[in-house]
Amino acid sequence: MRGRASVRTALAAVIVAALALVAGCGPGESREAFAFRIAFQALPADGAAPTAADLEVIRQIVESRLEATGVAALRVTVEAPDVVIVEAAPASVVGAVRALAGVAGRVDFVPLGDTQMAEGQHLDLTAFPPLFSGDQVASASIGANETGQRTVDFVLKDEGRQLFADYTRNHIGAYFAIALDGEIISAPMINGTIADGKVQIAGGGVGGFTELQAQSLVTILQFGQLPFPLQEVARSE
Numbered sequence: 001m002r003g004r005a006s007v008r009t010a011l012a013a014v015i016v017a018a019l020a021l022v023a024g025c026g027p028g029e030s031r032e033a034f035a036f037r038i039a040f041q042a043l044p045a046d047g048a049a050p051t052a053a054d055l056e057v058i059r060q061i062v063e064s065r066l067e068a069t070g071v072a073a074l075r076v077t078v079e080a081p082d083v084v085i086v087e088a089a090p091a092s093v094v095g096a097v098r099a100l101a102g103v104a105g106r107v108d109f110v111p112l113g114d115t116q117m118a119e120g121q122h123l124d125l126t127a128f129p130p131l132f133s134g135d136q137v138a139s140a141s142i143g144a145n146e147t148g149q150r151t152v153d154f155v156l157k158d159e160g161r162q163l164f165a166d167y168t169r170n171h172i173g174a175y176f177a178i179a180l181d182g183e184i185i186s187a188p189m190i191n192g193t194i195a196d197g198k199v200q201i202a203g204g205g206v207g208g209f210t211e212l213q214a215q216s217l218v219t220i221l222q223f224g225q226l227p228f229p230l231q232e233v234a235r236s237e
Contacts (some may be wrong), residue, residue, distance in 0.1 A: 003081045013218050033073045035089035040101060040230040042082045050082055050228045057227055059084055064223045065100040069093065069215070084230065099212060104181050104229045105220040107134030109160075109199075110168060112175035117187045119203065123179045130179075131167055136160025138197075140221040142214045145200060149208030154199040156166070161197030169193040180217065181229075 042050040042058055050058070062084060063076040073089040079169035086101050107128035110123060117123070133227035136157050143153040156164060162178045168176075168190050177187040178201055209217070 008187075013066075024041040033089060034075065035087060035091040036094060036235065037087045038082045038094075038097060038101070038232060039079075039234040040086065041233045042084065042228045043231055045228050052078075052080075054111060054227050055082065055084065059097055061084065061105075061223050061226055062101045062230075065218075067220050067224065068219045069096050069100070071096075075119075093113050093234070095212060097214070098232065100219060101228075102230055102232055103136075104222065105223075105225045106181050107137070107217075107221060107225075108179045108182075109136075109164070110131070110179055111171065111191075112177050112187060113171075114174065116175050117177060118186055119186060120186045121187075123177060123182050124186050125179075125182060128177070131158045132163050134221055134225065136163075136235040140218045142209075143200060145202055145208070147212060147228070149202040150211065150214050151200050151202045151208055152214050154201075154221075156197035156199065158166040158197075161195075164197065164199070165193060165195040169195075180220070185217070 005038065038060075042055060050097065050159070059076050059078050063074070066074055066086070069086050071090075071093050073087075075085075075087045077085045077087075079085055084101075086097055108123075108125065109132050110128050110130045112123070112128060114130075137154050137157055138157045139155045140151050143151045145151050154222055172190050172192060174190050175187055177184050177189055178199075179185065185203065188201070203213060208214075
């Protein structure tokens with residue numbers, strides 16, 4: 001009797017595991033564990049369409065970005081030929097998922113000269129070529145300035161530090177922008193030489209960046225830019 005009971009128990013375990021695989025769920029996961037599902041389509045860039053290898057790179061970057069937020073449940077998968085699926089919980093992290101998965105994450109440091117521009121404006125990078133990009137950021141963290149505004153603080157690599165030091169030394173009184181995917185997130189006036197490679201920016205609100213804005217920017221810089229842009233095409237709960 002014990003032998004038969006053991007066989008039945010083992011068979012039941014196999015059936016449960018098989019059902020989980022059919023449902024597309026890993027061990028200990030169920031579809032009910034995810035509060036929502038968002039589909040993002042990878043779009044062509046510079047005349048080229050994303051390959052299967054590109055989609056896997058995108059999946060890994062998106063997964064790393066979202067894991068850094070500490071979401072309670074997360075699964076990032078690729079559906080052929082060009083769709084990345086994000087399933088996550090709780091429902092309150094929808095905004096974070098969109099802020100992190102739905103952006104290419106290109107960060108540019110852009111001289112504006114005498115042109116004053118505001119946060120949120122689109123920046124034509126052909127008219128205003130970047131001095132350098134996010135690959136020159138060695139580290140980024142959330143901080144605060146002397147007025148208590150929440151900031152994002154950058155430390156530049158050697159090449160970026162030297163470029164920024166030379167530019168700020170020779171262009172005091174000019175404007176300089178930091179842009180994310182071509183949208184200005186900060187555009188201060190240069191008040192003096194910044195020689196140490198440490199850059200601090202604050203958003204335009206009374207308290208500076210919101211916590212989500214600051215954390216999203218820091219996380220994007222940490223894991224890098226997507227090779228192809230994503231566009232949200234479907235969402236279900």
